[in-house]
Amino acid sequence: SGGNAQKVVMARALASDPRLLVLINPTAGVDVKSKESLLARVDSAREDGIAVLVVSDELDDLRRCDRVLVLFHGRVVAEHPAGWRDHELIASIEGVDHHG
Numbered sequence: 717s718g719g720n721a722q723k724v725v726m727a728r729a730l731a732s733d734p735r736l737l738v739l740i741n742p743t744a745g746v747d748v749k750s751k752e753s754l755l756a757r758v759d760s761a762r763e764d765g766i767a768v769l770v771v772s773d774e775l776d777d778l779r780r781c782d783r784v785l786v787l788f789h790g791r792v793v794a795e796h797p798a799g800w801r802d803h804e805l806i807a808s809i810e811g812v813d814h815h816g
Contacts, residue, residue: 719750726757730766737761740771755780773809775802 722742729737739758743751759780762768770777778784786794786808794808 719746719753722746722754723750723757726754730757730761734766736767736769738769738771739777741774741777742770742772743774743777744772751776775805778805 726742737758742758743754746754755776758768758770762780770781772778782798784796784800784805785792786796786805788811793811796805796808
């Protein structure tokens with residue numbers, strides 16, 4: 717399954733004791749149980765002191781991030797600290813000014 721394949725890729729990446737882990741759409745196409753397992757492993761890596769950079773449009777992938785940057789045409793157009801609300805992040809992604 718896709719979940720098992722992504723778990724293997726994650727395990728292989730972590731086996732080299734990285735200082736930085738770059739994840740691009742880490743849970744795309746995986747079932748809920750595999751998603752939970754992969755994200756728990758990301759949490760573990762962070763606790764072990766590994767820096768984690770997540771590139772994703774899946775809100776669940778981004779919830780555990782210390783901050784989320786929204787990019788448009790290669791430029792940062794919004795920044796959200798941990799604890800952001802779904803509607804605020806979605807508004808930034810869609811280019812809507814939610815402060816007005």
